[in-house]
Amino acid sequence: MKPDTLAALGYHAAALLGRLPWSWLRALGDLTAWAWRKADARESRVTRRNLEIAYPDLLPSQREDLHRAILRTTARQALETLRFWTRPPVENLAHLRERHGEALYDAALASGKGVIVAAPHFGNWELLNQWLASRGPLAIVYRPPASPAGDAFLLRVRGADNIRQVRAEGPAVRQLWKVLKEGGAVGILPDQQPKAGDGEFAPFFGKQALTMTLVSRLAERTGAVVLFAWCERIGPGPDFALHVEPASPAIADADPVAAVTALNETVERIARRDPAQYQWTYKRYTLRPAGSGEDTPYR
Numbered sequence: 001m002k003p004d005t006l007a008a009l010g011y012h013a014a015a016l017l018g019r020l021p022w023s024w025l026r027a028l029g030d031l032t033a034w035a036w037r038k039a040d041a042r043e044s045r046v047t048r049r050n051l052e053i054a055y056p057d058l059l060p061s062q063r064e065d066l067h068r069a070i071l072r073t074t075a076r077q078a079l080e081t082l083r084f085w086t087r088p089p090v091e092n093l094a095h096l097r098e099r100h101g102e103a104l105y106d107a108a109l110a111s112g113k114g115v116i117v118a119a120p121h122f123g124n125w126e127l128l129n130q131w132l133a134s135r136g137p138l139a140i141v142y143r144p145p146a147s148p149a150g151d152a153f154l155l156r157v158r159g160a161d162n163i164r165q166v167r168a169e170g171p172a173v174r175q176l177w178k179v180l181k182e183g184g185a186v187g188i189l190p191d192q193q194p195k196a197g198d199g200e201f202a203p204f205f206g207k208q209a210l211t212m213t214l215v216s217r218l219a220e221r222t223g224a225v226v227l228f229a230w231c232e233r234i235g236p237g238p239d240f241a242l243h244v245e246p247a248s249p250a251i252a253d254a255d256p257v258a259a260v261t262a263l264n265e266t267v268e269r270i271a272r273r274d275p276a277q278y279q280w281t282y283k284r285y286t287l288r289p290a291g292s293g294e295d296t297p298y299r
Helices: 003-018 022-039 042-054 060-086 089-093 102-110 125-135 148-157 172-181 214-222 256-271
Strands: 096-100 115-118 138-142 163-167 185-188 199-204 207-212 225-234 239-246
Touching: 003 060, 003 148, 022 042, 022 060, 042 060, 060 125, 089 125, 096 225, 102 115, 102 125, 102 225, 102 239, 115 214, 115 256, 125 138, 125 185, 125 225, 125 239, 138 172, 163 172, 172 185, 172 214, 185 214, 199 256, 207 256, 214 256, 225 256
Parallel strands: 096 239, 115 185, 115 225, 138 163, 138 185
Antiparallel strands: 199 207, 225 239
C-alpha cells in the first residue's frame, strides 16, 4: 500500500479517536499508562532511567510517584494531540484559557528581524504550533520518521494553513536562514539530541547532554529575536495556558558551549515547572562526551 494511502487511513483512524469525549480520552490514556508500567514497556523503562539521572535525590517512592504521573500525562498528551491534529485549529485554540506573552510574540514578529521560537517538549507543543500559525506563517523543523507512511502522516496532520514543515536535514539551515532574513518565524524543538558533530555538550539536570547548536547559530548569524514558548496544561480538564518569554541573550553567544548552556538552563527551568508535563520518555543522554569513558545509560 502506498505511503499516502496509509497516511490517509491513519488520519481517519485518528479523527475517529479524536471524536471521543475528553473524559474517555483521559481514561484511555490512563489505561495506556497502566499497560506501559505493567509490561515494563520502553516508555516506562526510559522514563525511570531518566528520573534516576535527573532526580537522584528523590526517595525511591517519590520517583515512582513521579514515574506514574509522567506516564499518565504522556499517554493523555498523545491522545489529545490526535484530537488537535484532526479538529479545526479555531476549536483547539479555544482550550487556551490563559495567554501570557502573546503581545511579546506579535511585537517580535512585527519587528521584521525574524523570530526563532524555542519550544521545549513540555505541555502540548502541537497546540503551540497551531497558535503560532494563527499569528502568521511559520516554518517548523521536524525529524522525519523512518517510515515513509509516518512522514506522510505528519505532513498531513501538521499541514495547516501557515505551517511549512522543514526536514531536519542538510538544506534545513539554509531554508531557515532565508525565512528569518525575510522577517519570518521559525519553530524549533531545542531539546532533541542532535547527531554527533551537530551540537555541544552542556549540563541538563546535572548531566552532560549533547545539545543542538542550531538555535544559537541562527540567532547569532541573523540577529533574529529568540523567544521560548509552551502550552502548559492547567486544571483537570483539557485546558492550557500559553506562555511566551524572551530568551537570554547568552543563547546567541558566539561561544557555542556558552550558548547551549544557556539554552539548557531555560529548558530545565521550564521542565521543572511541572516535571510530569515534560517528555521523559525520550533518550536524551544516549551520546556521551568523547573520552569520558561513559556508556549510554539506557542499556
